[in-house]
Amino acid sequence: MTSNAMITEVVLPGVVEPDGLQLHRRAMPVPARGQALVQVEATGISFAEQQMRHDRYPGQPKFPFVPGYDLVGTVRSVGPGADGSLVGTRVAAVTKTGGWATHALVDIDALTPVPAELDPAAAETVVVNGVTAWQMLRSARLRAGQTILVHGANGGVGTVLVQLGRHLGLRVIGTAAARHHTALRELGVEPLDYRDPDLAARVRELSPNGVDAVFDPVGGPGVRTSYGLLAPGGTLVVYGNAAAVNSGQSVAWVFVKLLSRLYTWNALPNGHRAGFYNFWAGHLTRRAAFRRRLRTDLGIVLDLLRQGVIVPQIAARYPLTEVSTALVFAETRSRAGKVVLEP
Structure with a gap:
């Protein structure tokens, strides 16, 4: 790699x-101890980046920054x-930010091997999702034999979730x-229109x-x-x-109200459980354990992708150079799945 290489x-x-x-x-970065320089082959556009564009994603960096929640690529050098x-x-x-680039510095203990036979864009669809x-x-x-209801079943997470559920x-x-x-039926899903004013009744008809x-x-x-x-x-x-996102209220305040409601419901003596899934739980206080669990779970999901289960x-x-067009398309949600950038 020449000294005047650029990213x-x-x-x-x-x-x-x-x-x-x-x-x-800018100039090609050099990995420090514990880092790898990854040439990015695929990165995705998720709802997180769409929120970040509006400055509505909790904990996002101060502007300006490079978005990109996750990536798939090849290690080109190590620290x-x-x-x-x-x-x-x-x-x-999973990078949270920094993936929308031709190359990215990533901590080595955050890397999970990807089966060589997998297309990078295909693998990208199941990293964070x-x-x-x-x-x-x-x-x-x-x-x-149990029944689940998946809202947003056409989304990046939703399309993986329904397939794993069927599996x-x-x-x-x-x-x-x-x-x-039609696409959801092909995945074995019983679809309902999320805009149906009688959606709850439709669910009850399917699962009384x-x-x-x-x-x-x-x-x-x-x-x-x-x-x-x-x-x-x-x-x-x-x-x-x-x-x-479009509530006009503070994201933090809306989130606090949501957590308060879930906490209150959990105190009820009806046997239900309610909780908020936080992908990043433990990454600050138990970093090593968090990354071990992430590598293990991502390895399982990538293997299911390799087997054809997903x-x-x-x-x-x-291409990365058409990111603006890609973001507009992603925000229309006109097609199921994940929009992938290929640097």
Whole structure:
């Protein structure tokens, strides 16, 4: 690698429209001890980056910064003292920011090997989305034959979640716009229109005794309906706060109200459980354990992808230089799955 090598990265300068994203060139960074330089082959556009564009994602960095929640790529160099055999290895990592670039510095203990036969874009669809879906299903303590309701079943997390649910022998009801219903049926989902004013009644028609778990990425007022659809002993898992984006209220305040409601429900003597899934729980206080668990769970999900248990749902592929167009397309949610950038 020559000393004058350059990288390209996407910079979010502030609260801007998608065409306000900036492409910057800078010198190739050199990995420090404990780091690897990864040449990015695929990175994704998730709802997190869409929230960050509005300055509505909890804990996001100060502007300007490089977005990019996760990535798949090949190790090109490692820092002093690291195992040189890592060079040339395809890996995946959850970065939270920094993935929208041709190259990224990543902590070595955050890297998970990716099976060589997997397409990088396919693998990208299950990095943060697959781990999220896998960990939430495990936390819900479900058994084969039970029924779950997945809101946003056409989304990046939703499309992986419904496939893992079917793999585990669960009956899956999924909400999405009507245009996604054919694709969801092909995944074994019983689809319902999320805009149906009688949605709760439609769920009750399919599952008269309620559902054993609800997975809700929206939060907001609708979470009360989700909780009311639980069967005895059922579990509500909220894993997003999308309702806060256009609420006009402080994201932190909306989140506090949501957590307070979940806490209150857990105090009720009805046997239901309600909780908020936090992907990053423990990453500051138990970093080593957090990263071990992440590598283990991501390895499991990547292997299920390799086996064909999970079929990658790629909404579209764009080169990094067309990131503004890609972001506009992602925000339309017109196609199920994940929009992938290929630097």
